Each structure stands twice: as structure tokens, then as C-alpha cells.
Amino acid sequence: MQRKTSSSLLGLVGRGGVYGRSCPHRSLVATTGSSEEVEPPPYNPDVKDRSVIVRKKGVEVLHDPWWNKGTSFNYVERDALSLRGLLPPCEIPFSKQIERFMKEYQHGIAHVAPKDETVTPENIRKWKALESLQNRNEVLFYKILLDNFEDMAPIVYTPTVGWCCQNFHLIYRQARGLFISERDRGMMSSLVYNWPASKIHAIVVTDGSRVLGLGDLGVNGLGISIGKLDIYCAGAGFHPSRVMPVVIDVGTNNESLLNHPLYFGLRRRRLEGDEYYELIDEFMRAVLARYPNVLIQFEDFSTNHAQALLDRYREHHLVFNDDIQGTATTVLGGIYGALAVKGSQAKDITEQTIVVCGAGSAGMGVVQFLAKAMTKHGLSEEEARERFWILDEDGLITRGRPGNVPSFVKPFSRKDAGMEGQDLLSTIREAKPTILIGASTVGGLFTSEHLEAMSESCDRPLVMPLSNPTSKLECTSEQSAQWTKGKGIFAAGSPQPNCVYDGQEIASSQANNMYIFPGLALGASVGKCKIITDNMLMSASESLVNCITQEDLSKGSIYPKLSMIRDISLEIACSVIEQAVVDKVVKADSRAAEVLEEQGREGLKSFVKSRMFQPNYDPLVYLPPGIGE
Ligand SMILES: NC(=O)C1=CN([C@@H]2O[C@H](COP(=O)(O)OP(=O)(O)OC[C@H]3O[C@@H](n4cnc5c(N)ncnc54)[C@H](O)[C@@H]3O)[C@@H](O)[C@H]2O)C=CC1
């Protein structure tokens, strides 16, 4: 505003053009100690405000093709329209959206994005078909996914989901999931109310720091939370409107993403230290304030935070870490399966010698849990630790390892410091393992020399290359069959075909935590558990092996058929609830616990089943008798 002295007040009205620079509307403004004449800015009736009236809010805006601007909404609009959290944190200009679409228009989606040779254009075409169906009709999507689970899990989940996460910024189409970023600090408890559902049963959250074996993918990690929850809904009957995929964007150390013009995560290196934990704490408080009974699965947090976060929350909230606990529970179930294939008993786990490549959250989660199972079957802790030989990128880990060895690895270091850093082949020759586990993220790590050496000292070696996606498997099913001369029992993290050796079919199982997390989460949620105990996980492993048919065992399968996923999840859920009751970790108002007490396991099974979402159409309006039947 222009200020004038009070002496010019007399000429106030009617001077100058009404619409011109010298505006007639003047006023008096009291300033400290004196009054001043202030000339307001000129009025221009031709000026049009740039906003329009939008009566919708939140997802309704994003799902309305007329109003939606996707990633181009700026933060003023996001806050006014309750969109904060529903979009990737970085605003993408209109011109970049055009550029991204034109690339796809000209070259097709499979060719827009970098390739992973083990994810074929055919996989990508199928992924696109399913994604587009999911965006327009979830009941139909889940019906089809469930009916074709074995065929389609590799499309919505590993390996294709890995490609999808690597290229999420290029193929992103529709808002799905909650984006929380460092920019939302202090605002999360209100942001969470932008989510449309008033009830949520399960959250899968990642910070994208180690997505499968593909490393740091920043905000693109949301794809893995979405993929996991697709399996929750199809495999365990969680209602699709009652789950929430989340990514917490704390930056990325992935240079190629940071430099990519279409990357829509925060363009900063990862937050670390106290600030990191405070942010995750704020997220936990925010979601638990709105959804106090929700189960939270931590997914693909890098090893430096994964165990610490689990330890931070596991005694207080209904949480688990899938990579540590889900994987371990699955591997234990698979080992029980392999023992059954060999005609041995579960207790014979105490006689196994296990070489593990990879001392990250997955590898060490497995080691700790298998050791626990061995103590359950009679070994002392010391004896159980002796059964393991663990290697990381620097070779065998012994007490002679220089530098800081993480506290969860230290107890499993081999005593003989002279073997420090020994390579895998020498370790296999020395240890004579019965089980070889890969959780290294190094595709092709297991060679013919390794598996031949293993087969020399073991009749039926169990080979478990767990790293995902397919390109990161430590070996393939075909390689295992050839190199063990058909003796190997095989299970890999991502799907592998059965193969034939010497005229005999050799089963290839999938050792993926997808066997456990849906049922575990279902039991914990329907059972109204307060926390998840190790005993509950142990009972999940034990019930997994009970789901394998004799026919499958005779073919060498160490896991049940994936097409049985709903039955498997139901069994696991019931075992988890039973154990939770024993461990006294169910809430006082747990109906499942009451049903168990009143009607036993069969009653519990019917109760849990009745709580599972079935992908069928419900009438949306009252239908008179005879219509729509
Ligand atoms: N099949 C399943 O259900 C699951 C599989 N995984 C897979 O496990 C893998 C590892 O995950 P994290 O432990 O979180 O990763 P991470 O990156 O924390 O750990 C990898 C470990 O492998 C070690 N390593 C690297 N090169 C090696 C080599 N040449 N020989 C031996 N060790 C080597 C590293 O030193 C590190 O200790 C990932 O590929 C992931 O996809 C994880 C969870 C579940």
C-alpha cells in the first residue's frame, strides 16, 4: 500500500479514474502515534482469480478425471483439498507429465523403463492388465487373482513387482497408498485423516531402503507395500478397503533416481540418526491414533534400521518385520518340509549343519529363528549356534573379524579366528552342510563347484537361494538339479520351474515369506492380539508343514501348493491365535479367543473363515426377491 500524509485527505473522493491507477478508495490507517492516509492498490475488475470451486476433497478429487492433476498438484492445493499424503511428495510440472506420457505413447510401457532380463515384456503386459483392472474393479481383480493365484502371484508380486518398483516413477498412473515424507513432519496425525477409510486392519510400510535385492529405491518402494497387500487380500481375505500401503520417504542414496527428472520422491540423501527414528515414531503415533488396532508390517527396511525398529516397537504394538520374522518363519517351515520329504522328523533339525550366505536382516533373521527352533528341540543355545556357518561379502564370519560386528551376528561368529574371511567353497568343504541358504542379493553366487562339493558330503542337500527377484537368485532350479545330480531339494525366493534330471521330475518350491505373512497377519488381526511373540511365529512354521499333501511331499515339494493359499492362511491364522491365547497376548475383547474356548479349533476355523473377504458382488441397493439371484 502507498502511504500518504494526512494533509492530502481532502481530495479523497472522486479523483482519478475509477479503474485506473489512481484508485478513489482510500482509508485512514492508524500507525504508532500518528494517522496516515493509505492508498489501497488499484482495483482491476478484469483480473480473474486463478482458482475454481472444487466441492470434492481427498481421493474423490484424484479419482475424478476432470479435477485430477496427479503429481502436479502443488502443496497449497494439496493442503486445501486434503490431498497431502495421497500423492508422491515431489511436485511434477505439467510439461514433465506430458513428456512421460508421450514416451509411453510412442514406445509402449515395457520399453519405457529399464529392463530386468528375468522380467519379460509378457510379464509386464500382464502386470499392466491386472493393474488397470484393479483400478476399476477390485472385486473382479481379487476374484481373478485368487482363482489364478499360482499364475498371477509372480505378476503382482516377485519378480515383476521388483521391476515395477524400479520403474515406479515412470509407470505411476493412479494414487494408491499413503506417501509420508520428511516434509510432513509435525503434520502426520492430521495427514492420516486424508485416508478415506475409517477402519484399517493392516498396514504394510516401507522406507524403500532395500527393496527385494534391488537396493535403495526411495519412494518407489511403495510398489512393494502395494504388492504385499495384494497378497494379504487375495491370500488371507483382508478386505481391500481395510488395508493401507505406506511409503515413508526419507530421501534416497540412489544417485540415478536422484538425478532422474521424473523421480517424484524427495531429492535428498537419506535421513539418518535420531531424526530418522523420530520421523518413524511420528508415523507410528499418527496411524495408531486413528487406527488403534491396526497390524503393521515393516517391509524392506535396510538392515541398519530393520532390527532396531523391530526391537523399538515389538513389545508395545502389533507389528512384525516381514524380512526378519516372516522369512525366518517360512524357512523354518520349509526345513520341516524338507525333513518330511526325507522321511525325517521335525526334531532332526538339531542335526542339520547350515551355511548361510548373507548376514543382513533376512539371513540373520533366519539364523536366529532356526537356532531357537533347535533349542526347542533340545539343543543348548551354544550347541545350536555351532550348527551355523555364516558368510557375508567378506567371507566367513569368525571371532577374528576386525571392526564392529553387529550384535545380532556376533553370537554366531565361528570360534576359529584362523578361518576368518574364508570363501564359500572352503567353508562348504570344512562344514559339510546339509542346508545351504542364500540371502546375499548376489545373483548366481552358488556355482557348480559349491553344489558339487555339497553333494559329496550330503545325500540330499537342501538348496535355498532366497534372494529376490529372479535376477538375484543365488542359483536356478535347473542349476541345482544339474550340479547336485538330481539329489538336491530346492526352494527359491522367486518362482522357478520344476525340472527333469535323468528322466525324473524334480520339484522346485518357492521359499518366500508370502507363505507366512498373510496368515500370520490374519491371525494376529482377527485374534485381536496385542503383540506378536516368537512362539506365535514358531506355531506358524509348524502349521505350514502340515498343509503339504503326501502327494506333494513324494514329489519333493517342501511347501504346500500356492493355489491353496487361502487354506494355508486359515491354518496359520488359527495356530497363531491358539498360541497367542497361550502366551496371554490377546485383548480382553477377543471374540476369536472366546470362540476357541467355547468351540475349539474347528469353531475357531469357521469364525476366522467368516471374517475373510470373499471376492463376490454384494447387492448395493435393496433387491426385491427374484432379482439378481
Ligand atoms: N525369499 C524371501 O522370502 C525373502 C528374501 N529376501 C531376500 O534376501 C536378500 C537379502 O536381504 P537383506 O538381508 O535385507 O539384505 P542386506 O543387503 O542387508 O544383506 C545382504 C548380505 O549379503 C552379504 N553378501 C553380499 N555379497 C555376498 C557374497 N558374495 N557372499 C556372501 N554374502 C554376501 C552382505 O555382506 C550382507 O550381509 C534380498 O535379496 C531379499 O530379496 C528377503 C526377505 C524375504
Ligand SMILES: CC(=O)C(=O)O
Ligand atoms: C520377499 C521379500 O520380502 C523380499 O525379498 O524382501
Ligand SMILES: [Mg+2]
Ligand atoms: Mg521384503
